[in-house]
Amino acid sequence: MPAPSAELERNLRHFSEQSLVGVYVLRNDGTVLHANDKMAAMLGYQRGAELVGMPVASLTAPEDLSLLQENMQSRLQGDAGTVQYSYRILRRDGTRHWVEVHGSVCPHEGGTALVETALDVNKQVQSEWQSRMADRVFESTSEGILITDAEFRILAVNPAFTRITGYRPEEAMDKRSRMMTGPGAQAEINRGMLERLARDGHWQGEMKDRRKDGSWYPAWLSISAIRDNRGGISNYVGVFTDNTIRKEAETKLAFLADHDSLTGLRNRSSLMRIFAQQIEAAQAAGETLALFFVDLDRFKTVNDTLGHHAGDQLLVAAAERLREQLRPDDVLARFGGDEFVVVLGGSPPQAMIAAIAQRLINSILQPFTINGHEMFISASIGSAAYPEHGEDAITLLKNADIAMYHAKDRGKNAFQLFNKEMSNHALEQMLLENSLRHAIERKEFELYYQPQFSAQDGAICGAEALIRWRHPTRGLVTPGMFITLAEQTGLIVPLGAWVLREACRQGKAWLDRGYQFGRIAVNLSPRQFSSDDLLATIDNALDQSGLPSAMLELEITEGAIMQNPQEAVVLLQRMRELGVTISVDDFGTGYSSLASLKQYPLDTLKIDRSFVKGIPADADDVAITEAIVAIAHKLHLKVVAEGVESQEQHDFLRAAGCDMVQGYLHSQPLTASEIEQHWYLGGAQAET
C-alpha cells in the first residue's frame, strides 16, 4: 500500500483535531503516539499533545486495564481487525468516565500502531445503571408502589402492591386508584390533598384502603407529583405501607399502660386518673358516686398453698365474675394484689349500692375450679360515697379501705358502708400495717436525699438517704408515720435492706456519671442493728452495686448502741472491716457518756436537731453543742449538725468548729434527679 501523501496526512490530522469523538493512536508498547484535543478533553487535559508519550495504562481505570490490554494484544497479533468495547478511562482528577471504543490497527514505522476512536458514553451508562437500580428497587421493595396518570389511573404497580392489596397488576391497570381517590381517601381529598400536590408536589398521610378480599386496612401513603416539560402534572407516584401492625402495636401499648396485664382490668394509675375525672364531672353535674374497695378473703392462703400460678388463675376468674355483675360503663380496676375497685356513677341510690355490693359478694362465693381443684373464697367490700365521705380520690379510697377493713373485722364476706366514726387511730395503724406489708413488693418506696455541706467552705460532702412511701391512697408518706410501725412489726429488716441496695445503686450510678458527691449516708434502725444478717446485707448491697465501701456511711442512733453496748463494739468493728464509715445519729439524746465513745470505732457524730434548734439563744444547747464538737475533735471524729434552719445557727456552728451542716437552710431532702440538678447548678457549694 503506497504511503499517504503529505497533504492527505495533514488533512487526516486536521480531521482528527476537528473530530467530535476522541481519537488516539498507541504504539505497540502502549504509549500514546498521537491524541486529538477531544480525547484530551475527555481525559481532563487541555491539548492532545500533552498526552503524547504517556503510557495508556496511566489513562485507564485500573479495574479495566486487563480488558484494554487483551483488546490491544488480539489486534497486534492479527487475531482481530477492528474491535469494539467499552471501558473506563481514568481522568486527570482521578474520576472515571465510560467510553465506547472502536479500535483498529495501522502501519507505523515498519510495525503496527493501534488506532482508537472513543465515544463519551458516560451519561448513557450511568442512566442505564440508574434505571436498572430503580427497576430493582421497584421490584424488590417492601413498600407498595403505584404509578398513575394525572387522573389517578394506574399505569404500573410493583409486586409489593399485589402482596398488600391482593390485586394483580393486570387487575389494577387502567383503574382509578381507590387508595388515592376512593371513599377512604375522601376526607383527605377534602382536607386539601389535591391542592397540596399541586402546590408542593408532595403529600403524605394515612388512607383507609380496601384489599381485594374486601377487608379495610390503614395505608400510610406518600404521593409525589411528576411534572411534564411544560410544568403540568403528568403522573403521580404513590408509595405506601400497610400500617395495621404498627397501629395494633400502638393500641396494644396504650392498653398495656392503662391495664393490668393479668386480668386486663384497668390498673391503679389509670383508675386514679379516671376516678379524678369522674369526681370532676359529678361535681359539675351535681351527681353522686359510689366507690367499692373489694378485697378477696383467704386469697393469700390459696396463693401460698397452691402456688402463684393457681393464684393468678383465681384472680383472673374472680375479675371476670366481678365484671359480669357490672354495667359496661361502671369502672372496675385491679388496685393491686387481690384488691379491686369499682366506681358506680350517675347518683346510685343507697339501696342499689347495697344490692350491687351483695351481687359482687355472691358472685365470688360460688366455687372456683382451678387446675381441677374446687376452691371457695369470699370477698369483703367497703364503700364510700362522693361527696358525702370525701371530695377527692385519695380520701374516698382511704375511707372505702377503712370500711372494707370493718367488713373483714365483722367476719369477712360482708359489705360495709363507711361512716365517720370509723376513722380512729388504732384502725388507721392497722390499715397502715396492712398496706406496709405489700408496699415493698409493690415498689411504693422512694429515696430522697438531703445534701450535707462543709460548714467551713460550703463544699458538698455527702447526702443522707431518707425514705419516702408513695402510698396509693395517702400520697407521699414521711418516715415519721411508718418507721416505728415497721420497727414494731419487723418489716424494717426487709425495708432497710431495700434502702441499702437502692442507695448503693444510686450512688454508683452517680459515680459512673462523674458526680463528686462525697458519701451517701443510710440510716440503720435499732432493730436492723440487732438483726443477724446485717453484715451480709451491707456486704451484698455493696457487692451488687459496685459502690466503693468507703463511700457508704451508716447512721446508727445512739439509742441503738446503748441498747447493748458490748455487742455494739464487736458489730461496729466488723462493719468497719467492710470498709464503710459509721456515724452516730441523734447524738446527745441517748445518755451515753462522751467518755465511753472512745471504745467504739466511729467516724462521725451527728448533733441532734433538738440542740441545734436552741442555738444560739438557749445557753444549755449552746454549751452541749460546743462540748460535743470539742470532745469529738479530741477523739478525731467529725461533727455534723442536723436540722440547721437559720443563718444564725449556721454561723454559730461554723464558729464552734462544727465540720458539716445539714438542714432546710441549705436544702430540703430532694429526689435523686433534683439533687443532681442542685449539684450541677450549685457547683457543689452551699450558698452560705
Ligand SMILES: Nc1nc2c(ncn2[C@@H]2O[C@@H]3COP(=O)(O)O[C@H]4[C@@H](O)[C@H](n5cnc6c(=O)[nH]c(N)nc65)O[C@@H]4COP(=O)(O)O[C@H]3[C@H]2O)c(=O)[nH]1
Ligand atoms: N425540722 C427540720 N427537719 C429537718 C431539717 N433538715 C432535715 N430535716 C429532717 O430531719 C430528718 C433527718 O433524718 P434523721 O434524723 O436520720 O431521722 C430520720 C430517720 O431516723 C428515719 N428514717 C428516714 N429514712 C430512713 C431509712 O431509710 N431507714 C431508717 N431506719 N430510718 C429512716 O426517719 C427520720 C425522719 O426522717 P425525715 O422525715 O426524712 O426527716 C429527716 C429530714 O427531712 C431541718 O432543717 N429542720
